[in-house]
Amino acid sequence: MPWRFWKKDDEAAPPSQPIDIAWTRDDRGYYWRLLRLRPAEAGLKAVGGVYVMWHRGPHPKWIHVGATDDLETALEDARSSQAVLAYEGFGSVYVTWAEIRPEYRSGVVLHLRETLHPEIDETLPADRLDAGAPPIPVTPPS
Numbered sequence: 569m570p571w572r573f574w575k576k577d578d579e580a581a582p583p584s585q586p587i588d589i590a591w592t593r594d595d596r597g598y599y600w601r602l603l604r605l606r607p608a609e610a611g612l613k614a615v616g617g618v619y620v621m622w623h624r625g626p627h628p629k630w631i632h633v634g635a636t637d638d639l640e641t642a643l644e645d646a647r648s649s650q651a652v653l654a655y656e657g658f659g660s661v662y663v664t665w666a667e668i669r670p671e672y673r674s675g676v677v678l679h680l681r682e683t684l685h686p687e688i689d690e691t692l693p694a695d696r697l698d699a700g701a702p703p704i705p706v707t708p709p710s
Contacts, residue, residue, distance in 0.1 A: 584705070585705065586706050586707045587704075587706045589666045589668075589676075589706050589707060591664040592665050592666065593664065599663070599709065600662065600663050601661070601662055602621060602643070602646060602647055602652070602656075602660075602661040602662065603647060603656065603660070605643065605647075605663065607639065607640040608640055612639035612640040613638065613640040614637070615638070615639045615640070615667060616637045616638065616639070616667065616668070616670060617635070617665050617667040617668050618633070618634070618635050618665060618666055618668050618673055619636070619639060619643065619664065620665070620680065620684075620709055621646060621662065621663045621686075622661070622662055622709075623655040623656070623658045623659050623660060623661050623662065624658075624660060625658045625659025626659075627658070628659070629655070629687055630684040630686040630687065630708075631655050631661060631687050631688055632646070632687070632689075633677050633680040633681050633684060633686050634677060634691065634694075634695040634697070635668075635673035635674055635695060635696055635697055636694045637670070637696055638694060639665055641694040642692065642694035642695065643663065643665075645692055646661075651688050672704055673696070675703055676704050678701060678702075678703045678704075679703035679704055679706060680706065680708055682703060683708070684708055
């Protein structure tokens with residue numbers, strides 16, 4: 569049975585190769601600018617998943633990877649976080665997310681943090697993370 573993050577009948581072993589995740593984009597096919605995104609209007613209340621933030625510019629960097637039970641709250645928190653907004657001047661902060669079942673979120677976040685080395689490695693207020701979970705290899709946004 570193939571590995572899937574969104575179906576309840578999935579009992580396969582974790583993958584050995586990174587899984588390609590369908591990271592969310594806007595209706596034009598671009599990743600969201602954090603400050604232009606309105607999480608409530610995007611229908612993210614009580615939607616759980618993993619989210620990734622980065623900035624573009626001459627020296628792009630990954631900013632944060634988190635897991636949450638409520639993407640609306642997590643992204644609203646990020647929009648008002650001084651730690652996140654400090655990167656806005658480096659070419660805007662971008663964000664994407666993927667709906668992932670709760671039991672896999674921490675593993676996905678831990679893998680992405682190990683491979684991307686985000687600038688903000690600690691958890692933000694709405695993040696829910698089990699640091700003891702085994703990493704689950706996935707592809708980052710590209």
